[in-house]
Amino acid sequence: MITQTLVHNCLNTKWEDIPQEVIQHAKKSILNWMGVAVGAAYHPSVDMLLSLKEDLQSTEQVSIFGRKEKADILFSSLINGMSSHIFDYDDTHLDTIHHPSGPVAPVCFALAEKYGLSGKQVLRAFILGVEAELRISNAVYPSHYHLGWHITSTAGVFGSAIAAGILLELNEEQMLYALGIAGTQAFGLREMFGTMTKPFHPGKAAENGLLAALLAQKGFTSSKQVLEAKRGFANVLAPEHDLDKVNVNWGTQWETLKNAFKPYACGIVLHPAIDACIALGKKVADPALVKEIEITVNPYVLELTGKPEPQTGLEGKFSIYHTGAIAFLDGDASEEQYQDAKVLDPRTIEFRNKIKPVVNEAFEEDECAAKLTTVDGNVIEYRVKHATGSIENPMTDEMLCSKFRNLVKGILDSENTETIIQKLYELDSVEDINEIIPYCTQSKVSA
């Protein structure tokens, strides 16, 4: 009955049942998602998918964000979902390391654009899709993730199907079938991390979930108990699981509220060190005055990010040395700070040699202590208890908007950028999503 109860819960959660706090948080998730999707729209992997689309389809239906091209709703969901995960800069449900918007937001926008749906409809579908996928993640985490599954796509495909099913107005039986068709398509191996195939996962999960809902609408049959069946999702893909978590406290407890946004374009474990180095950079104007910065972190942080001499932007994301240096020098750690050129810049290299990580098991993963010693022997200390972007210390609206502006720079012009920010913050009063969409497609080619 787990699957059936979930479907029942989703279909019976009306707009009025969703707390304002959840709606506001969902708007931020969508703004954050749109920024990372547009920002990566010219990544080579997106070009590859688009050129494949040109080979295959003459159809144009809905938008690919940050681009001029369009595609059918399945293909555009694949591309928009993929691009939003390329920078590893999208939202994160910290309890399960699940990035919830990637598989869900693309299908909401694709269907809304095609059928001229309202902002409220998009928000409700998005919130219920995210809520469902995160609760499924809660039920199978951590054994599922540790076995090697990329939980963002495996659980995400359910979120995509729920969101699509809501917008397609599926009835209860159709929605059950949609979850069956979606869940049997759950896929994604963590072995793919570090390759273009990683961001392909949430994109394909979005596509698979949408396909499932479209087929269910046509009458395609499937299992009605995909989550709990003997040979269903949980038993086959998670050595240990607790399916009670799927429906517990539905309507009173919202996983959506635990969705966190990354202020920096690298793994979350580096965020405390970045906070500290940015703060220290504001206190010491001249880098030449710095002798060293000792950064004390949990041992796991250094295990993941101990690369002393990164050669590429991607490697830079796994280097506390590079990351500490650019945070101090630039006062930021966005995609710009992880360009290859920035990693190879002699100024960065000189400063990264001054970063001295120290491990201490007593430190949590989201805290750090930084101690800057000047060439004169002065000491400045800075302590981070919870990094920016954590649930305890979330990004402010100002930070979110600034992140969005940085991401879309060179792709969208500034007028469109401000329009999108405004309209997404007022999403629940947008009558037709097509009032927003045109602003989210390419207005200026990146230099």
Next chain:
Amino acid sequence: MITQTLVHNCLNTKWEDIPQEVIQHAKKSILNWMGVAVGAAYHPSVDMLLSLKEDLQSTEQVSIFGRKEKADILFSSLINGMSSHIFDYDDTHLDTIHHPSGPVAPVCFALAEKYGLSGKQVLRAFILGVEAELRISNAVYPSHYHLGWHITSTAGVFGSAIAAGILLELNEEQMLYALGIAGTQAFGLREMFGTMTKPFHPGKAAENGLLAALLAQKGFTSSKQVLEAKRGFANVLAPEHDLDKVNVNWGTQWETLKNAFKPYACGIVLHPAIDACIALGKKVADPALVKEIEITVNPYVLELTGKPEPQTGLEGKFSIYHTGAIAFLDGDASEEQYQDAKVLDPRTIEFRNKIKPVVNEAFEEDECAAKLTTVDGNVIEYRVKHATGSIENPMTDEMLCSKFRNLVKGILDSENTETIIQKLYELDSVEDINEIIPYCTQSKVSA
């Protein structure tokens, strides 16, 4: 190195390296596959996918077998792969219960039609795709299957990617990436058996594998060790596995030769009983003379097929009572004998009450002993050591052609039917697959 060795083996197996026996067997596999694909082309689930295609795509590229419609190569692979598994009447690698043609043949035909490739190219790609997927199945069977994975799609996606990669002339690195992109998309829960989602699996595996090869051709990156990596296919999807089986005796031992064809449109465990009842039906002309037929089988057979009063054609496939009756009465057990009307026919019902199954643990699953007792008290016995369609007792060419004719009846006219049979038997001398394709699309609508 497992994945790399497999790729190396596939790319370096030239046409001349493939034994004639393997080529001949592959031709039969393709004929058998084409028959089951065309035969199910008007199933409601195919109509649903096609109507979805109409909603999404204006593109027409390659054929959907048995129909007039066309679709792009991805969509057509999905549909042709699905339709070929709808009747559960396709080929079977008995060692692993894997139906190898479904995920592989559609992409061979789609690419060959699009690019005008030769019969030899199709055969080589088909053989290497099937060989690769079956060896991967060998490596993970039985733990993978018992856990709940539909091995036909999970292992099949590799076969699809290999076949597509061969026809797209990928180099070694591209083929490695293709297997990575394909393998991370492995999916398919056995929970879906008995619903339209089951045949959807090999169709989607065909599509996913083809997409993987197309992306790899564009330069899309992935893992180069998807099979053996710590968080790769075998470790994540198979509690126990032996990856040495993937490459052992490559070029001297051919799994393709172990691909068996079903003479009857139901589960293999019923085939010995069908053989026996057909034989007895030829000996006793009047059903009214029969008092009972006692059929002795392995206990597992009755466990799977013990449904005494089936109400639908699909249930009839899981009933030794119905199956024994129609085999005796009609001398066959093809799709016609599993129509709902046939199951509910009073004549069938009367006779199925005379079928008396008996279990005996000493019997293998592919043998049975039947004892017919007439109303006069006469006894006629018939023993089946290996059912028709087993490796030991394969279907003859005549039987295969007859199966093909039965399947396509009402969809293809008889002239086209004979042309296809002839051309598929001469496939290695066909210069352009488009010499065959038009005959395989709808020539006459079913009554």
